[in-house]
Amino acid sequence: MKLFNNINRYIKYGFSILIVAMLFVSCTDDLDSKAYGEPVLEDFYKNPAQAEQALIAAYSSMSEIAGSDFWGTMGNDVIFGEIGTDDFIKGGRTAENNAPLFERDNWAITTSNPIIEQMWKINYKGILFANLVIENVPNISFEDEVRKKEILAEAHFLRAFYYFDLVNSFGGVPIISKPLKIGEFNVPRATKEDSYKLIEDDLKIAIADLPSRLDRDASYTGRADKGAALGMMMRVSLYQNKMGQVETYGNQLFALGHELTPDYATIFQPEGEWNIGSLFEINFSSDASILGTGIPKRVNPNSNRGGGFVQARVDLRNEYETNDPRFGATLFFKDAPYGTDWYVRKYAWAPYTNYEIPTIGGDNNSANNIRIIRLADAYLMYAEAIYNTDPTKAIEYVNKVRTRARGTALPTVVPNLPDTLSGQPLLDAIYHERRVELAGEGFRFHDLVRTGRAEALLSPYGFVKGTHELMPLPVGQVTLSEGVLVQNPNY
Amino acid sequence: MKLNKLKTKKRLLSHYVFMLFFTIFCTTITVQAQNSEITGIVTSVDDGMPIPGAAIIKVGTTTGAVTNFDGEYTIDAKRGDVLQFSYLGMVTKTITVVQSPLNVALESDIQGLDEVVLVGYGKVKKSDITGSVSSISAKQLTQTQSTSIAQAIQGRAAGVSVTKSSGQPGSTPTVRIRGVGTVNDADPLYIVDGVPINDITNINMDDAQSVEVLKDASATAIYGSRGANGVVLITTKLGSEMKPVISYKTYIGVENRIDNLEVMNAEQWATTYNEGKTNDGAAPEPAFADPSSLESYNWKDAVYRTGTIESHQLSISGGTEKASYYVSFGNLSQKGIVNNTSFKRTNFRVNNTYQIKPKIKVGHNLQYANSKTNSVASFGGNSNFKTAFIGYVVDPTSPIYNTDGSPARPLYSTEIRNPVGLTIYEQTPLEKESFLGNVFIEADLLENLTFRSNYGLEINNGKVDNFQPAYFISAEQNRPVNIYNLLRSESRVNVWSNTLNYNIAFKEKHSINALLGHELQKSDFNNVLASRSGIPDGVENPTLGAGAVDSSTNNGNIASSSLLSFFGRLNYNYDERYLFTGTYRLDGSSRFGKNNKYAQFPSLALAWNVHKEGFYNIDAINQLKFRVGWGETGNQNIPNSAIFSTLSTSQNYLLGNDETTVVGLAPLRPGNQDLKWETTTTTNIGLDLALLNNSITFTADYFVKTTSDMLLESPILQTSGYGLNPTVNAGEIENKGLEFSLNYKKNINDFFFSVGGNISIIDNKVLSLASKGSNISTGFAGNGFQGISRTEAGRSIASFYGLEAIGIFQNQDEIDNYASLPGTKPGDVKYRNLNGDTEINDSDRTFIGSPLPDFTYGFNVDMTYKQFDLTMFFQGVQGNDIFNATGYLLEGALDTNLSTEFLNRWTGEGTSNSVPRATFDGFANNNRLSSRFVEDGSYLRLKNIQIGYNFQDQILEKTFISKARIYLAGQNLFTITNYNGMDPELGVDETQSQEGSRTSLDLGIDRGRYPSTRTVSLGLDINF
Structure with missing residues (x-):
């Protein structure tokens, strides 16, 4: 009987060990990691379809900076770029609402302004995406060699587009002309001339290899x-x-x-x-793909669901010749508690234009x-x-x-x-x-x-010559570069 | 052998030994006794059940007795004699005889040295513990009517900090054990009956038998890769071998908001508004010509009501020698203090064990829970999007409602939405359904060798079906078309652990307990989100499908991860004097790259029971124990796919004449195949003392906890083009701390009292980050406030960073002779010119406060007098700062309502050196991110007070009720603080966990929230 018990025990014991052992074997496979829903970099840039997809990504940063990214869109030239000029004031609900724009309004731009950080970041994002095309597409074999050339030319155009926005805002910037690895990103600023040279070289390729849309369907x-x-x-x-x-x-x-x-x-x-x-x-369009722009949301009057930003100074209104039809096509009046009450029609919604207020995806999903x-x-x-x-x-x-x-x-x-x-x-x-x-x-x-007219015309609004021609580099980036990125003068 | 038996079994065994011993003992002595007889019943305070085998001794004599199986005793004694009642694990009681029968209720000795505490995958006698473990008993847990486990352990254990993040019913408090040791997920690991769980919302704390908090590495290292943040072990109740006990507990309470914040009335506000206009040289608002004539609207209270809470818990437990059962049903229903917020939870639990063979036991603990939370909009960082707070900032001259009763648009605070409108139109109902359970088999394979296999499963399903109608309040606040939002999420944790436990004692003085185990864990998550708009009028019960197809959006995610582990533990005990514990765990995780799949987590600990030494002869100190431990634990909380460079599939663009979406793909984050675990190394030195027959117990621990190879999203230069930062192993954070707990208890006749307290002092410091000079900027509060907190080497984590406000400019002279900040006028804030240049700008920013407290503490007082009992529990933090981001609006934005603090504003030279003038133009300067908004966040709070009455047995005897207690309880009745915001108790802001921001670094920022509540409740506990 005791023997039987012992055998019984050993069976149980052995059985459990067996189960455990089986588990180990079956489950080591489970430790393999999986990336859900997204392809892995190593498996990409292999065929023409993927080349097209990579190129689309390089376009997408444009819609970010003019549409989907909150501060990036604020930083667009039609908002941030117009504020503080002799044409426009910040506008908005109150004199001080939206501190980052207010800084531009009175020319007291801080190095921690989130707008300049997004301008910097998104343009370089577009540059990376363009670089990935320029780097990888030449290695992909195409049946349609013409299209291959066009893809590359489009990427060059886009890279020039992003660099141009950077040079305009910051002066000479770090030139990154191919995808870099971790550890290689700390590139010092190039001169303005060298930055422009890259832009011109890119545009020359684009001019040479791109068709005119008038010749295409x-x-x-x-x-x-x-x-x-x-x-x-x-x-x-x-x-x-x-x-x-x-x-x-x-x-x-x-x-x-x-x-x-x-x-x-x-x-x-x-x-x-x-x-x-x-x-x-x-x-931009206003549908469920949520690829609309947030600019109209910013510039429509408060009473029309907008932020009420970018309001025309009297100086601009007086610049128009009498009866110039462009005045009405550009500006309109809407009474509001704060501001000059003159708004830009160009990116407004109904009833000020024929663009409808978005009904899908929220107010930042406009079709303009x-x-x-x-x-x-x-x-x-x-x-x-x-x-x-x-x-x-x-x-x-x-x-x-x-x-x-x-x-x-x-x-x-x-x-x-x-x-x-x-x-x-x-x-x-x-x-x-x-x-x-x-x-x-x-x-x-x-x-x-x-x-060279900025000092004369803008200093009444706080503009300082030698400083405000350029925006400051984002302070976080300067710090992170440990001195490699040199701040613009007087910031 | 005895160690791994169940407590109940052990208790039974000791009954017999005691009975036998005392029966023999007593029979010999009772013969000599010539006194009258005293009789009575000895019961347990905890459950009211009779205690068999309790010993009764007439003090100063050798006369004794022992209770029978029904707890009854008879002893020869007379009035005036002093009797001592004792039982293992209970507090000894000494009573002077005044009458017979003399019934005595013994309290369980929570500090009892022979109490068994749970440790990972097993249990040990408390006296054998070598690590740092805090136990919280069921009694302590039920002293507060807590809706969550986390809330119940608040302040109960040294080194465990619990803060309530929101008063929204059903919200989960933040729990941190021994400080924040990581910039990643800092939540502890919760284990219920051996199953690691994801979501603690649905755990019913009335089902909890005990909670153990494992704090140092020698205790947590057995959990390896998930132990770094500490481990909370929750054991649910078991039936015991006695007749069935039916227990019904209920309470009902009313709740009100904790409100520390006063805002202006219409007259005060309008006066300030026009003063601002005048100061700026603008025309004053004509409507405010006579401020005293203005009607004041009480926006602050517009969305508030008196909340209610109601709880019913019914349980039946019992068992036979071969089986035990515990079945419970619980229902909690809470109506929040903000309109249309509520929480309802229903739980069922069935815990059974079966001794199917003499050496084989099987069992299961199963729980089903369902909860429904209704919440109102509270999103983003801006105070003005938080429904519960908005009322504080709307100008008081605007009517709340239009004449037709609909919510009105604020007249001056135009940026602010009408909160009443938000509670009506911006609700979210969330339903959670969860199953949590484990089945286990325990077999005594050989003598001393036990095998246990435990399979656990947690399923959490979340569901949102939210139809939101179209509405219009103003141009700012409306929904032009209705929308139906749908969310389905499912998360699942499977865990299977197998352990072998070997126990042996030899040569009298040696005892060994060895554990060997293996565990497999798999977590899966997936969700689907969808929405459609334009559901036609007349659809009474909308569905997703009723909406317009072309408006449909949908999204979905999948994530999964798995862990494979082997572990072991060796306890060696020499003569109860020297104790050694060593643990080892090998963890393999799917979250890490090929090169670092596996990691090892060892620990060692030693303890010395000095009081067991032969030379020890201090009578007053009956326990003196030193502990020292060291160990490594890990943290693997990074995104499942951090090792991959994946391409985002939504970098889309519109092309073609009709602008159709074309899919674009590009990488957003560089991957890192070399990723490995974050390792936390803890060294712990501890001392346990017990004095005067255990009436005073004292525990002290000192620890150094260093997290290295921290899993950091290393900020890379944006010139890289990657929008998201790669995860790397870099950085070190150190937490050094001291923890003390002290308890004292005393019995004076019918009066029993105990006081206890704990305090923990933690010093947090970042030793290094990803690269030299790098910092992590967190803390977004909308408006002008972002990057409020900065984590940088040499500092404590998430310290506030900004300009230092050093006063108010009293006159133009002062401004002229100071570094310039354009637009500054007398009455504006003066900032320290840190770099000594000619301008005030971002380079003058510095560290202006820390959200981490110098120390946290809790203390409790328990008293029992005859049928009455009183419990009070205080909790506090000291020396922490709060960045009061609500001040952006409340302390200077003149078109919104203002705090009454602003009545003390600067109005001329010498009037104030802290509150600036009223101005619209100077607002931006005055409201820069500065120390002006940093306040002392220290507080002391009476968390709980409870007065109870136990009905006398004589009364209950005639009924079917065996025990009844009625009580009145109050929570958060008062708070002592200097903080000016709503409530100084700030947990992690749930709204900040979206968009991948690090909530562990979002500390001490008050954005205005759903405030905590003050609750008064009436409760009844009955046993049948």
Whole structure:
């Protein structure tokens, strides 16, 4: 009996050990990690479809900085960039609401401003995504070699786009032209010239390899094309005062077949998206994909569910010639407890435009495309570049813009510039035209800085020459770099 | 052999030994006694059950007696004699005879040296413990009407800090054991009956028999990779071998808010508003020409009501020699103090054990729970999105309701939403259903060798079905189209552990207890989220499908992880004098890269019972024990996929004429295949003292707890382009601390009292972070406040960082002679010019406070007099700072209501050096992130007071009730604090756990919340 018990015990004992042993074997496999829902980097960038997907990601940072990222969107040139200029005040509900924008409003920008941090961060994110395309796509075999070239050219355009935003805001920035590994990220700032060189080199590739959207079907709309690259190249050249280059690329651009759309008032309406005079836009829509923009939410009046930011100073309102139809197409009045009560119509909602207030995905999911380059802008850049060498042609291009502005009104409204105009008066006329034609689109501040007028016009609002041309680098980044990133002067 | 038997069995055995001994003893002496007889029954205070085998001795004589199986005794004694009643594990009672029958109730000795405490995968006698373990008994647990286990252990154990994060019914308090040792998840590991659980909300504390908190590494290292934050072991109740006990407990209470914050009335506010306008040179508001004539609206109370709480707990327990059972049903229902907030929970539990063969026992503990929480909007960092707080900041001149009774738009505080509207239109119902259970088999394989296999399962299902109607209050506050939100989540933990336990004593003085085990754990999680809008009017009971297809959004996630572990423990005891414990655990985790799948966690501990030494002869000190321990534990709480460089699949863009979504893929975070465990090394030195027959017990521990290879999201330069930081092993945090607990108890005739307290002093310091000079910036509170807290080497974690406010500029001269801050006028805040340059800017920021307290403490007083009992429990923290982010609005934003503190504002030279002037323009300067908003957060709070009455047995005898107690209890009745916000008790802000922010570093920031409650309740406990 005792023996039986013992055997019984041993069986039980042995049995449990057996179970335990089986478990060990069966479960070591379970310790393999799994990544759910997302592909692993090592398995990606292998075929043309993945090349396209990688490229789309490089576009997506644009919609972040002009749409989905809260502070990134605040930092967009059409908001942060316009505030504190002689055109616009911060606006909003009260003088001080939204501290990061308020800092720009009174030119007391702190190095910890979240807006500049997001500007820095998202642009570099776009640069990484573009770099991943530029680095990996050449190794992917394509049947359609032309498309492969286009993909790379689009990526170059996008990289230039992001670097240009950085250079405009911060001056020379660290140049990162390929994906880096952990430990390699601490790159010092390059000079402004070298940064611009990278931008120009990228744009040259884009100009060479991209088709014009006018030569492609509608499915190409939204991508960077030759016109976008040329327009961008003109702006890049203008901001460096390389007027010869502006002219050269302008001539190439004007040969593509773009025209000014007849009615100025339609440009910023839904039907104006990608009109024949549009060179580049950031696409947004208001549906369940939540790829809408938050800019209209910021700039609509409080009473129309907006933040009420960016309100026009009287100075800008007075800049418009009498009866200039662009005044009403650009600005509107809405009484509110605080501010100048004049708001920008260009990115507003119904009833101020035909864009509906979003019903899906919240107020930050608006459909307004952000217009980046318009042909009228290119005409005025061109005119500015040649006003001294070829005033007649310069006047011709300004008058194209003025004629379109006039629309069906009498010739006395926004009359053509006299042919006799030249020298400083012509330049002033071009400056005036840029100001009213492009008001609220985020160019005023850069125009004042590049033409040396910023101190005279902006110091009443707190602008300090030698400091505020550039934004400070985010203080957290400077600290983290342990001194490799050098802060801009006077911050 | 005795160690691993169940407590009940042990108790029975000792009954027999005592009875036998005393029967023999007594029969010899009773013959000589010539006195009259005294009789009575000895019962236990805990459960009212008779105690068989209790010893009664007539003090100063050799006369004695022992109780029979029904607890009855008879002893020769007369009036005036002093009798001493004693029983193992109970407090000895000495009573002067005044009458017969003399019934005596003995209290269980919670500090009893022979009490058995649970440790990981086993239990040991308290006297044999070598590590730092705090036990909290069922009695202590039920002294407060706590809705969660975490709340019940608050202040009860040294080194355990529990803070309530919100008064929202059903919310879970924050528990930290021995400080915050990591920037990652710092929650302790909770184990219920051997099953590690994810969610403690649905644990019914009335089912808890005991809670043990394992604090030092020699106790927690057996849990290896999950032990670093401490371990809380919860044991649920078991039936015992006696006739069935039916117990019914209930209480009902009313709750009100703790409200420390006074705001202005219409007259005060309007005056301040116009003063601000005048100061800024603007036209005053004409409507406020006569502030005293303005009607004042009480926004502060608009969404509040008197809350109620009601609890019913019914349990039946009992057993035979071969089986035991405990069955319980519980129901808790709470109506929150904010309109439309509530919590309801229903629990069932069945715990059974069966001795199926003499050497084989099987059993199970099963719980089903269902809870429903209804909460109102409280999101983001901004105070003005927190429904429970908004009422404090709306200007008091605006009517709360429109004439038609609908919520109105505030007239001046236009940025602020109407809180009444939020409670109506922004509710979220969350239903949780959970199953928690384990089945086990225990077999005595050989003499001294026991095998135990335990399989546990926890399932938590979450469900939100939320139809939100369209509404319009104002342009700022409306929902143009209705929406139906749906959430389904499922989480599941499977655990299977197998242990072998070997016990042997040899050569009289040696005893060994060895444990060998293996454990497998798998956790799975998945969820689905979806929404649709535009549900047609007339659909009475909306469903997701009723909404418009083109408005549908959906999302879903899956995560899983697994752990494979082997562990062992060796206890060696030499002559009860020298004790040794060694543990070892090998853990393999799926969360780590190929190169570091496995990690080892060893620990060693020694203890010396000095009082057992031959040379020891101090009578007053009857226990003197030194403990020293060392061990390593781990933390594996990183995202399951941190080792991978994965590509985000939602970097999308719109292309084509019709702007259709095109999918884009790109990496957001660089992966790290070299990831390994975060290791926490703890050294602990402890002392246990018992004086004057255990009437005074004292425990002291000193520990150094260092976390190294911390799993950090290492901030990388943004030039990398990665939006998210890679997880790396870097950084070290050290927590050094002292813990003391002291208890004293005394019996004077019918009067019993005990006082006890504990205090813990923790010094936290970050030794290093990912790279030199790096810091972790956390703490977002909306408005202008972000990066409130900074974690940096050489400092304690999450210290407040900002400008230092050093006063108010009294005149223009002072401004002119000081570093410039554009826009500053007399009456504005003066900040310290730290770097001595000519400007006040971000480089003048410094550390301006720490949310970590110097020490935390708790003390309790228990008294019993005849049928009455009184319990008081105080809890406090000292020396911590709070960043009162609500001050952004309450102390200077003139278009919102203001704290009455602002009545003391600067109005001219010499009027104030702390509160700035009223101004709209100077607001931004005055409200910079500065020490102006840092306040002392120390407090002392009467957490609980309870007065009870036990009905006399004589009365109950005639009824079917065997025991009845009625009590009146109060929670949070008073608080002593200098803090000006609503309530100084701040836990982790639940709204900050979204978007992956680190809640362990979100400390001491008051954004305005659902306040804690003051509760008064009436309760009844009955046994049948």
